[in-house]
């Protein structure tokens with residue numbers, strides 16, 4: 001068994017392990033050979049065996065992988081998965097050690113002062129908007145964008161599909177043309193689901209297609225929806241290129257897409273920067289307000305996750321915080337909790353509890369500043385080629401090295 005094969009095998013077995021314990025596999029997508037598919041591999045390995053396999057894989061990687069970026073990428077991913085195993089096997093790990101271990105970024109609370117500055121900005125934007133207080137104004141603003149009943153039905157059965165085809169075209173015309181390259185795209189199917197901890201999810205199915213699910217337990221807002229569609233489509237695009245790279249190189253590790261690694265920081269970062277990549281017009285007055293509100297929601301979401309997981313605060317205290325400082329409705333605050341809470345409704349460990357950091361940090365500390373630099377230096381074609389055609393750039397561990405040329 002070569003190093004890449006060992007890597008895939010251990011990733012998939014860890015996927016089976018996390019699925020058994022939490023109901024969620026860390027293998028987010030797999031499009032490799034059948035004999036290494038998670039379904040054909042053991043779901044019964046003990047943590048001792050998994051840790052042993054991880055260590056053997058580390059050694060094999062060191063011996064066999066020559067490309068330094070590829071090696072660093074794979075080592076980083078495996079370190080993260082080692083942390084997943086440690087965490088779920090009950091090792092005494094603090095939340096901050098967990099976030100650092102998984103994503104190779106530091107867990108940092110946002111100061112209330114910084115949040116206040118963003119609130120001031122939003123207050124100015126909504127100055128002439130009707131309402132007694134900022135809370136009232138934001139509730140009204142949210143209500144106005146809400147989609148329910150027939151409009152929602154039409155959206156889910158018809159409109160989403162049309163919009164996603166349009167976004168696919170935008171990627172081809174504005175980015176792939178610039179790169180002078182193309183990738184097969186068999187499109188995205190949309191599906192409405194309930195009873196899940198997230199708002200939207202891109203399931204990459206392989207063979208260049210995806211299933212995007214939207215959680216209809218949450219209230220639908222046409223303003224947010226636009227961002228969600230771009231976000232989820234970018235995940236699809238990034239996996240298209242990954243699958244193409246796998247088929248070209250036959251580097252097995254590209255066929256497995258793990259959650260909870262340095263990859264996720266970049267993946268969520270690029271997804272949250274997709275609208276910038278495509279220069280989607282942002283001058284609509286509702287989008288301007290939303291762009292001021294989003295960082296407040298993201299920062300308070302991260303702070304609430306720290307309250308719950310690090311500071312031992314109660315769910316009710318976190319909900320209050322999300323309402324008071326994040327300007328959410330109680331309903332929205334309660335929905336957010338299911339993503340960041342240490343345990344699920346059924347009392348299992350919530351695998352997603354540390355994940356919230358990837359979005360904001362991925363965009364702010366990695367992808368967006370690099371994108372701005374690429375614009376300023378007039379090197380966008382090379383920038384996009386690095387992101388999409390070099391899959392080993394896509395980790396918080398390798399990002400800076402991959403962009404050293406810039």
Ligand SMILES: [Zn+2]
Nearest residue numbers: 231235268271
């Ligand atoms: Zn995402």
